[in-house]
Every structure is written in structure tokens, then in C-alpha cells.
Amino acid sequence: MGMWKVPADLLARARFAISPMADVVEAIFALASPEEGRQRAFVAAHLDSFRQMLAEHPGRAALLAHSLRRGWVADFLGLPPTDTSMDFYDELALVEALGDARIRTDLREVATGPLPRMLNRPGVTTYATELLDWVWTRTLSTDWPRRERILRADIVSRTSRLASHGWAAVLHDLGRDREWIGNGELRINRYGLPTRMLDPDSQLFFVPVNGTGSMVGWDIPYRYALYYPVAGALASPDATVHDGLASLVGRNRAALLTALSDPASTTQLTVVTGLSLGTVGDHLKVLLGAGLVLRRRSGREVLYWRTALGDTLVAAAT
Numbered sequence: 001m002g003m004w005k006v007p008a009d010l011l012a013r014a015r016f017a018i019s020p021m022a023d024v025v026e027a028i029f030a031l032a033s034p035e036e037g038r039q040r041a042f043v044a045a046h047l048d049s050f051r052q053m054l055a056e057h058p059g060r061a062a063l064l065a066h067s068l069r070r071g072w073v074a075d076f077l078g079l080p081p082t083d084t085s086m087d088f089y090d091e092l093a094l095v096e097a098l099g100d101a102r103i104r105t106d107l108r109e110v111a112t113g114p115l116p117r118m119l120n121r122p123g124v125t126t127y128a129t130e131l132l133d134w135v136w137t138r139t140l141s142t143d144w145p146r147r148e149r150i151l152r153a154d155i156v157s158r159t160s161r162l163a164s165h166g167w168a169a170v171l172h173d174l175g176r177d178r179e180w181i182g183n184g185e186l187r188i189n190r191y192g193l194p195t196r197m198l199d200p201d202s203q204l205f206f207v208p209v210n211g212t213g214s215m216v217g218w219d220i221p222y223r224y225a226l227y228y229p230v231a232g233a234l235a236s237p238d239a240t241v242h243d244g245l246a247s248l249v250g251r252n253r254a255a256l257l258t259a260l261s262d263p264a265s266t267t268q269l270t271v272v273t274g275l276s277l278g279t280v281g282d283h284l285k286v287l288l289g290a291g292l293v294l295r296r297r298s299g300r301e302v303l304y305w306r307t308a309l310g311d312t313l314v315a316a317a318t
Contacts, residue, residue: 004188016084016158016159016207018152019091019225020087021081021132022209024135026039026209028135030211031047032064050139057130059123063119063128066110066115067106068110069111075106075218076102078215078216078227079094079095080207080219084205104120151210151230153265156265156303157262157264158170158206161263163298174226205224205225208228210229245316248313249292252283253286255272256275257293259272260310263304265301266280269284269304
């Protein structure tokens, strides 16, 4: 499935969505293949308990071992959300509703050989939901408010870009090998597979994920999702602030100015810089008065971006 043919009406109705389940699946990828170096701090904190859990629950371990193959993921792990902002347990219920036969079919499409006996017996759905629930409960749930703020900040940034530059600009950096070809064609990978024609009445979601991986998911024929890593500035809040610019305007204002390569709200900027909302507001007032940034309202948010003078200062520093 190297290409999706996306009807114009479907693209016009496409939406960004927040999915706790997508972060859970990305966490599973990182923990299952620590040698890939994804989310190093997260893996260091949870790898031992994750491996112990798998050792104590061979059914979950067998399901995981047959769910992932380099370049491929069992479809039930990429099941698209049904709305733009869902609770984890609502998404878990979608997986549970698939049932043993469907999940077993998904496993066979990924597995390189026959499934082990325990995966051919009743209970495969339970293995799947228990694995997902364990990762959510033990590793992500307490950190979810912070993670969700980062995801929402990414969406605000991309919807702002959508308004000014269109879908082609938004879709060009949604992961490796993703590209809006034009004429209704969206490249989702480089595999030489037939183009899939998406139904005009289906749903298409773009889902940011905290991590570095990207994938696509579907519940054919009416629900599709493209999962992508959050924007680099949001994913790396400790981005370098160059000393020259910091000496000129102050380190915090330099961080804000550097972060404003694209229009961003005060909420986004608090995520990127780690500063409080009040502090961000105070510094933006100074930058605005100095002619380094501009602002305008977009719905409930006020977006800020660099002026030509701001661009010049940042370019000179970098």
C-alpha cells in the first residue's frame, strides 16, 4: 500500500486527532526494540519491568512477538480512532471489539511462520488488551497531561500552516517517505504495492505521536489514520539557544524567538521552552514592542511569529 488516492471531499474533511493509544503503541515499539534507540530515557526507566511482565505472561509475549516485523505492524495496533479526542479506554474498547478471529488474522499477515498454539486458542483479544493496558497504566498514564499538551501544540502549529499554505505544506514532514504527490495521491511508504482508493465517505485522521516513529493504520473500508512524530521543536524542548542571540535579548527571549520559525500560540511556546504561561506572555510583549514578532488571533488562540527583523537576528545567530 505505497499510495493512497484521497478524494478531494475526503481531504477537505480530514482531521487531526489526539490518540492516547497511538502513544501506547509507540511506547511498545520502543520497549520491544531498545537497540533502535527510540525514546532512550523512557526505555531506560521501563525496560526491566516491561521484560519482567512479558516473562510472567507468555500469552502477551507471544502476541507481541508476532505483532511486529521490520516495516510491518499488525493492523489492530494501528486501529484508527473514531473521533478527534478519545479516552484511552474508549480506544481500548475498539481493539476489544475486534475479537479473536480478526486479531488472529492480523497476526498471520505479519508473522513469518505459523502462529504458536496459544495464539490459536481463545483469548488472543485478552492478551492484546492486557498488553496495551499494562503499558498505559504502568508507563504513560501519569505523564499523559504533559504528553497531550505537546500533541495539541503540534496540531495548532500544523492547522495554522494549513490555513496559510495548504495541505501540501502540512503533509511534507509527517514522517519518512510521506509525500503529497498531487492529483489526490498521498505517498505513505516506498513499498511497491497497489494504490488504495479511499472511499469518499470514509474518515481520514492525522495523528501526532510522542516519539520518532511513524506508521499508517486502517479499519478498511471506512477509517484511515496517518501517525507521525510531533514537530522537532516540540519533541526537543531543550533545543540549543545560541549564546550570541541570548546575550543580545536574553536567554528566554532568545528561546522564544528561535521557536517561532512557524506561527505558534503561547500554549505551544510554554511546551517548547518550559517557561510558565505568564513568563512567556511577558517576554512576547517585549519582543512585540521591539518589532521582532507579530501576532494575530486564530479562533481561541493568539498566534505569534517572527518578523523579517526577527528572522534576521535568528539567522545571524545560527
